[in-house]
Amino acid sequence: MPIRLSTLFFRSLREDPVEADVNSHKLLLRASYIRRAAPGIYSWLPLGLMVLDKIETIVREEMANAGAQEVHFPALLPKEPYEETGRWEEYGDNIFRLQDRKKADYLLAPTHEEVFTLLVKDLYSSYKDLPLQLYQIQTKYRDEARPRAGLLRGREFIMKDAYSFDVDDAGLEISYQSQRDAYERVFQRLGLEYVICAADAGAMGGSKSEEFLAPSEIGEDTFVRSQAGFAANVEAVRFTPSEKIDSSNIPAAEVHDSPNTPTIATLVDFANKNVSRHPDGEFTAADTLKNVVLKLVNPDGKTRLVVVGLPGDRDVDQKRAEAWFGVDVEQAEAEDFEKHPGLVKGYIGPTKNGKQFLGLEAESKIEYLLDPRVAEGSHWVTGANEDQKHVFNLVYGRDFQADGIADIANIMAGDPAPDGSGELELARGIEIGHVFQLGRKYAEALGLKVLDENGKLVTVTMGSYGIGVTRIMAVLAEENQDEKGLIWPESVSPADVHVLAAGKDEKVFEVAEKLTADLEASGKTVLIDDRPKLSPGVKFADAELIGIPKILIIGKGLADGEVEIWDRATNNRQSVGVESAVEQLLS
RNA sequence: CGGGGUGUAGCGUAGUGGCUAGCGCACCUGCUUUGGGAGCAGGGGAUCGCAGGUUCGAGUCCUGUCACCCCGACCA
DSSP states (O other): OOEETTTSSOOOOSSOOTTOOSHHHHHHHHTTSEEEEETTEEEEOHHHHHHHHHHHHHHHHHHHHTTOEEOOOOSEEESHHHHHTTHHHHTGGGSEEEEOTTOOEEEEOSOOHHHHHHHHHHHOOBGGGOSEEEEEEEEEEOOOSSOBTGGGBOSEEEEEEEEEEESSHHHHHHHHHHHHHHHHHHHHHTTOOOEEEEOOOOSSSOOOEEEEEEEOTTOSEEEEEETTSOEEEGGGOOOOOOOOOOOTTSOOOEEEEOTTOOSHHHHHHHHHHHOOOSSSSOOOGGGBEEEEEEEEEOTTSOEEEEEEEEETTOOBOHHHHHHHHSSEEEEOOHHHHHHOTTSOTTOOOSEETTEEOTTTOTTTOOEEEEOTTSOTTOEEEEEOSSTTEEEEEEEBTTTBOOSEEOOOBOOOTTOBOTTSSSBEEEEEEEEEEEEEEEETHHHHHHTOEEEOTTSOEEEOEEEEEEEEHHHHHHHHHHHSEETTEEOOOTTTOSOSEEEEEOSSOHHHHHHHHHHHHHHHHTTOOEEEEOOTTOOHHHHHHHHHHHTOSEEEEESGGGGGTEEEEEETTTOOEEEEEHHHHHHHHHO
């Protein structure tokens, strides 16, 4: 049966609702796909559900192709499994928590690793049962601090989450690849541009993880890529330490009085006015070694300080720092400096009076880590650990040492890719999928073991694979639109053809109905604008807003036996005979 | 949690302490109109976010509070 605009639960808005500021959100609201129910929580109207269903169908088909079986868990779960893995605490305020009448704790699941693991544990106990892939398409709940951009970051959202279970790492690798391949097929069928980015796998485990990012200005993730194909989330980029360079012609380090130079800019200015450079040339921020004091905050609240030396033209990228250290990272505050009087703010350096200072300073026990760009043998202008003094020609390896590296500096466009594949460019993206080798973390915590062929218990190794279904709809809307409205790809459009009866003649409506029936009989789905007594302008505008890619206009040309096929994307209109319209639309 | 902003009908908005809170869209009735968001006439719909205060009188001023939006922090 066709979708009839005369009775469809639909009302287009002529103006943008103020609550929306990104185009996809505005258009989905204006065209009656969704309505806001609460911050980050949306109600689905008929048109919205149709698109959602199309996306889910594609996901289901490709999950089946990958050999995954569909199950369905409750969204409402008891807290116990999440306590066992520590996530009841770990997730903090991000979980929606509630209690039943007996005061037992429940949560609205933000993710389902635990219950999938327990379900497999419940049913299976032999290596012969593996490998296994399960998935569900389920509503997830996360009490995000700041929901954004309509469906893009909601507090309630639909996710396809799949999990693989294998006896060994080789099996996991195969399962991972099969899901990864399925993701590529899903996104290709949806007509979505995507970049597969190496992702930060988290501090524990060090397992493999990749994100599928849809490049977009409104994206929340920053990634880097090179022409030759390297791509990674900025958090996951790891640079190799620079090769040792010759320092035999660098003069001995010398300390200069450098009054009022607590920042890199003032220091560079001072150096250019007062110090001759060897060899000749201007000092720049890149010649200075900036030493940043960071406070690492463990989940239990304990903190420790580290000092990181990095070229003065770079800053610490907090997200990269947290990925590197695996804990929260904060800037050191005034009270931290008070506790460590050796750290002279604005004049921190790795040496004092010509001797190694940081790290070797027994009482401070502060680790000194270096950016991988700092090569052994390179010479620097840096703090002398005395107020108003800097040291010049300080050579790494000759004059100071480090306790290790910290690859946490911000990445700049033009930086070389770590794999030597050329210069990096920075771009924004929306995470639409994530494939992740979990390893044995959850299996271990929840005791998922099977007997191997020798009758020995082995812990199962797992992978988890997510696709943001509702988010994909937002991305598709964002990527497929113009100033008039949405332009859905055929694969997810609410219908194949939008039949538009423009006019008042009964004949127009008769022919529109006839062509609708013919199209449906030929296997096409149709939305028909059969609203009577509505001026054509309104119908044209609504057709553009709704965004079905093919529009069939029955109107003024009918007197000559002609109708028009209007391509929403190209705006091309072509008159065809009534009899050949269906055939044209089928091709 | 920090910074900024906004709350008036379903949506978009106007409203110097002073009459019955105004307009456009949408909605209802009638007539006319029908290829780019029609016209005319008539109509329904608002406890002006909430609470308290000042005042003869508060949408408007004051205090408090709540909600939402944006930026940041945060976010397998």
